[in-house]
Amino acid sequence: MPSKSQFLWMYETMEKARYYEDTIAVAYMEGKQPKFDIGAGPLPGEMHLAAGQEPCAAGVCVHLRADDTVTATHRPHHAAIAKGVDLKKMTAEIFGKKTGLAGGRGGHMHLLDPAVNFACSGIIAQGAGPAVGAALAAKLRGTDAVAVSYVGDGAANQGGFHEALNLASLWKLPVIFVIEDNSWGISVPKAKSTAIKDNSLRAAGYAMPGFHIADNDTLKLFDVAGEAVARARTGGGPTLIEVETYRYYGHFQGDPETYRPKGEVAALKAKDPIARFRKTMIETKVATAAEADAALARAKAEVDEAFAFARAAAYPAPEEALAHVFA
Amino acid sequence: MSSNRIMTVSRAMSEAIAQEMRADPNVFVMGEDVGAYGGIFGATSGLLGEFGESRVRDTPISETAFIGAGVGAAMAGMRPIVELMFVDFFGVCMDAIYNLAAKNVYFSGGNCKVPMVIMTGTGGGYSDAGQHSQTLHATFAHLPGLKVVAPSNAYDAKGLMTTAIRDDGPVMFMFHKGLQGLAWMASPEGAATELPEESYVLPFGQAKIVRPGKDVTIVAISMMVHHAMEAAKALEKEGVDAEVIDLRTLVPLDRKTVIQSVKKTGRLIVVDEDYKSYGLTSEIIASVVEENPAYLKSPPRRLAVPDVPIPYSRPMEQYILPDAVDIAAAVRATLGKKAA
Numbered sequence: 001m002p003s004k005s006q007f008l009w010m011y012e013t014m015e016k017a018r019y020y021e022d023t024i025a026v027a028y029m030e031g032k033q034p035k036f037d038i039g040a041g042p043l044p045g046e047m048h049l050a051a052g053q054e055p056c057a058a059g060v061c062v063h064l065r066a067d068d069t070v071t072a073t074h075r076p077h078h079a080a081i082a083k084g085v086d087l088k089k090m091t092a093e094i095f096g097k098k099t100g101l102a103g104g105r106g107g108h109m110h111l112l113d114p115a116v117n118f119a120c121s122g123i124i125a126q127g128a129g130p131a132v133g134a135a136l137a138a139k140l141r142g143t144d145a146v147a148v149s150y151v152g153d154g155a156a157n158q159g160g161f162h163e164a165l166n167l168a169s170l171w172k173l174p175v176i177f178v179i180e181d182n183s184w185g186i187s188v189p190k191a192k193s194t195a196i197k198d199n200s201l202r203a204a205g206y207a208m209p210g211f212h213i214a215d216n217d218t219l220k221l222f223d224v225a226g227e228a229v230a231r232a233r234t235g236g237g238p239t240l241i242e243v244e245t246y247r248y249y250g251h252f253q254g255d256p257e258t259y260r261p262k263g264e265v266a267a268l269k270a271k272d273p274i275a276r277f278r279k280t281m282i283e284t285k286v287a288t289a290a291e292a293d294a295a296l297a298r299a300k301a302e303v304d305e306a307f308a309f310a311r312a313a314a315y316p317a318p319e320e321a322l323a324h325v326f327a
Numbered sequence: 328m329s330s331n332r333i334m335t336v337s338r339a340m341s342e343a344i345a346q347e348m349r350a351d352p353n354v355f356v357m358g359e360d361v362g363a364y365g366g367i368f369g370a371t372s373g374l375l376g377e378f379g380e381s382r383v384r385d386t387p388i389s390e391t392a393f394i395g396a397g398v399g400a401a402m403a404g405m406r407p408i409v410e411l412m413f414v415d416f417f418g419v420c421m422d423a424i425y426n427l428a429a430k431n432v433y434f435s436g437g438n439c440k441v442p443m444v445i446m447t448g449t450g451g452g453y454s455d456a457g458q459h460s461q462t463l464h465a466t467f468a469h470l471p472g473l474k475v476v477a478p479s480n481a482y483d484a485k486g487l488m489t490t491a492i493r494d495d496g497p498v499m500f501m502f503h504k505g506l507q508g509l510a511w512m513a514s515p516e517g518a519a520t521e522l523p524e525e526s527y528v529l530p531f532g533q534a535k536i537v538r539p540g541k542d543v544t545i546v547a548i549s550m551m552v553h554h555a556m557e558a559a560k561a562l563e564k565e566g567v568d569a570e571v572i573d574l575r576t577l578v579p580l581d582r583k584t585v586i587q588s589v590k591k592t593g594r595l596i597v598v599d600e601d602y603k604s605y606g607l608t609s610e611i612i613a614s615v616v617e618e619n620p621a622y623l624k625s626p627p628r629r630l631a632v633p634d635v636p637i638p639y640s641r642p643m644e645q646y647i648l649p650d651a652v653d654i655a656a657a658v659r660a661t662l663g664k665k666a667a
């Protein structure tokens with residue numbers, strides 16, 4: 001069981017991630033009405049939101065330190081927040097501002113924060129290799145740092161993912177592979193993309209432990225991830241964890257979602273993982289409702305502050321596009 | 328037969344595919360989200376309803392496997408049309424493209440065919456950042472064995488797609504997202520055109536003079552044709568008569584039309600949305616200079632992305648992408664004229 005501070009940290013982190021995505025969802029539509037144009041408004045380009053997937057971030061990253069590495073997917077905000085990426089700089093980056101993590105060069109799919117060893121990639125499954133590399137570096141240097149690589153259930157069919165699993169296991173590297181199984185890859189349901197029902201079984205093919213977490217359960221994930229991180233830190237090698245999670249928004253904002261069964265999202269929201277987590281936390285008397293409310297208020301204030309910071313920031317000068325191509 | 332149907336590029340593509348699927352049972356489509364979604368950029372819309380899941384196949388996100396499978400199916404006598412959603416994703420499946428699709432005809436001494444179309448979305452301008460906004464024409468045009476097509480409008484898209492499907496070798500069909508006429512992305516006016524209902528082919532390797540002129544030749548492809556036309560319109564008011572050439576295919580490349588035009592105008596601007604170095608722009612200029620440098624009355628100019636990844640933030644992205652203002656300025660510079 002998590003300690004009180006872990007409980008509260010996970011709760012606050014999930015609320016922060018949720019509020020962050022819900023805030024972006026509203027801001028994203030600015031300038032895109034009445035006619036939706038993906039390139040218009042303060043948040044142009046594709047936007048992939050992770051509302052519903054917060055347990056995957058909080059339940060794993062609660063076990064991590066700043067010197068551990070996380071590589072996230074094209075849907076990176078919840079993981080970035082849980083890993084401790086500077087929220088103001090991250091938000092400024094997503095707004096394309098000069099004060100962003102990369103001065104507005106990368107945007108929402110390419111958040112890189114070396115201060116906390118966080119990176120993501122818009123190319124499916126391409127975080128797996130770098131996570132293996134970070135783990136290899138830790139091993140070679142004799143530190144007990146670990147790496148976590150997030151992929152979606154769709155990305156779990158990429159060759160690069162499987163090659164990374166094999167390499168991590170072969171070299172007994174401290175990597176935790178986390179599959180965020182929201183059962184969709186854009187419009188294609190998992191059943192139509194994946195020959196196996198339960199991706200965690202694939203771990204056997206690479207001689208590593210595999211775990212399946214049902215129903216977006218933060219506490220179960222906390223336990224399994226805790227063991228996996230401890231195993232990795234002590235030389236026990238990699239673990240594959242698959243989390244059944246929920247995607248509340250479309251694949252990207254503006255996705256017409258005509259492929260999605262009616263009522264699916266409502267049914268998922270009825271068993272929202274954060275609400276369940278909060279209920280458990282209060283019912284088991286780990287924390288009081290007042291403590292939870294205070295955490296929620298803190299989370300919202302931090303997000304609001306980050307958005308205010310990002311909105312107030314200046315855009316980069318056009319010529320700044322030419323900088324930083326080479327180190 | 329004139330039909331007065333104004334159609335988008337995405338519609339033109341799906342219509343060409345549907346007509347070829349009706350005509351030839353060997354033609355089929357596969358790729359990510361090509362089924363119920365109709366392709367993220369609309370290139371396969373409506374096909375699932377008519378042809379069903381067996382011939383319009385949603386694939387896993389496994390480009391190495393399904394593009395490789397396209398090669399195998401093509402060599403087995405099928406005519407697969409495979410969508411690589413964004414050209415930027417080629418990295419995970421390039422071997423299937425350039426070592427298999429592109430080379431197997433050669434490796435068989437011409438004894439085997441690889442009649443496959445790889446269609447893929449190119450281009451930026453809407454802040455999708457460095458992994459989803461590249462154009463990469465030259466990457467594929469550089470590799471022997473691949474024909475490379477990049478239409479600028481619906482009429483050309485339909486005819487070139489039909490030709491691509493009927494071609495016995497692999498064809499890269501590079502369509503610009505911003506020309507597709509999607510509900511969620513602005514598209515220039517000229518991209519949607521009148522579209523004949525009947526099937527027709529457009530030969531590869533035949534550029535089109537989209538605006539005849541006598542003072543300067545502007546060579547462009549895909550989205551840049553529209554910017555070039557806009558620039559030509561602006562220049563017209565300044566008394567400059569620009570000739571605009573739409574290359575339509577990069578491989579085969581219609582050097583002849585370009586050279587003839589430069590012979591007439593004496594001045595050359597080449598525009599591409601791809602990276603500047605080692606690209607289409609230098610290829611065109613080299614072709615002219617190789618033929619006869621004396622055709623040029625002033626140094627030729629190239630406009631392309633200045634060898635930086637496509638930045639996310641709008642001011643930076645707009646700065647690095649060539650547009651009508653840049654083209655007009657280049658023309659003026661070439662003519663030794665002051666800015667208007």
Ligand SMILES: Cc1ncc(C[n+]2csc(CCOP(=O)(O)OP(=O)(O)O)c2C)c(N)n1
Binds near residue numbers: 122
């Ligand atoms: C190599 C590659 N192929 C295709 C894509 C396009 N694409 C982006 S996200 C996505 C679906 C991903 O599904 P999943 O891995 O399950 O993650 P989710 O979006 O559900 O979080 C696809 C096909 C890509 N970015 N990279």
